[in-house]
Amino acid sequence: xxxxxxxxxxxxxxxxxxxxxxxxxxxxxxxxxxxxxxxxxxxxxxxxxxxxxxxxxxxxxxxxxxxxxxxxxxxxxxxxxxxxxxxxxxxxxxxxxxxxxxxxxxxxxxxxxxxxxxxxxxxxxxxxxxxxxxxxxxxxxxxxxxxxxxxxxxxxxxxxxxxxxxxxxxxxxxxxxxxxxxxxxxxxxxxxxxxxxxxxxxxxxxxxxxxxxxxxxxxxxxx
Numbered sequence: 001x002x003x004x005x006x007x008x009x010x011x012x013x014x015x016x017x018x019x020x021x022x023x024x025x026x027x028x029x030x031x032x033x034x035x036x037x038x039x040x041x042x043x044x045x046x047x048x049x050x051x052x053x054x055x056x057x058x059x060x061x062x063x064x065x066x067x068x069x070x071x072x073x074x075x076x077x078x079x080x081x082x083x084x085x086x087x088x089x090x091x092x093x094x095x096x097x098x099x100x101x102x103x104x105x106x107x108x109x110x111x112x113x114x115x116x117x118x119x120x121x122x123x124x125x126x127x128x129x130x131x132x133x134x135x136x137x138x139x140x141x142x143x144x145x146x147x148x149x150x151x152x153x154x155x156x157x158x159x160x161x162x163x164x165x166x167x168x169x170x171x172x173x174x175x176x177x178x179x180x181x182x183x184x185x186x187x188x189x190x191x192x193x194x195x196x197x198x199x200x201x202x203x204x205x206x207x208x209x210x211x212x213x214x215x216x217x218x219x220x221x222x223x
Contacts, residue, residue: 012071021060021070021106026114026217027099029056029075058102061114061216071102088127096124107131112184114216125167125183134184136213141179145169149179157204161187170207178210185209 057072083089115137189205
């Protein structure tokens with residue numbers, strides 16, 4: 001292991017030892033600006049810093065711990081995420097493996113992981129349930145979301161739900177369609193209000209677990 005590898009390992013261990021991430025935590029990636037030459041430097045067009053070092057990280061959702069990075073990993077290639085010691089991970093995609101890799105020491109403890117649609121899938125949700133771990137995250141409509149849910153006509157602020165075993169998928173129509181998968185929450189609504197053109201206050205109902213997702217998918221660079 002290189003000296004940098006030793007330092008990074010010590011840093012991660014200290015971060016993971018100091019606090020407990022709590023029952024709910026989020027995982028996402030961040031691109032740290034880097035202008036030098038590296039074999040693993042990444043380019044992501046949608047990021048503010050288009051070139052840099054990609055970091056995958058796990059953050060507690062507890063408001064008292066916001067801004068704290070509990071676990072992280074630099075992306076230096078697909079071989080970074082070795083999960084051969086965890087049965088059932090061999091069929092996971094790279095984005096699904098990243099989630100399990102970062103959260104592996106927290107599995108089998110009834111916790112909940114909050115994810116965006118790059119990571120979330122039915123396959124990952126099913127695997128995590130075998131590890132007594134729950135998932136709540138936005139999901140892309142082409143990741144085993146039932147056809148009936150995607151084609152049902154909806155007006156603004158309308159929702160429709162579909163359940164398969166422990167998994168609940170909701171489609172909610174706001175300015176555009178939002179899909180969210182959860183293996184933890186039940187169907188329900190949260191009342192919201194917003195001002196519309198003309199200064200009129202409009203009240204509407206939003207799926208409760210979408211509001212839960214918005215409150216808990218809090219990341220340090222969202223400040």
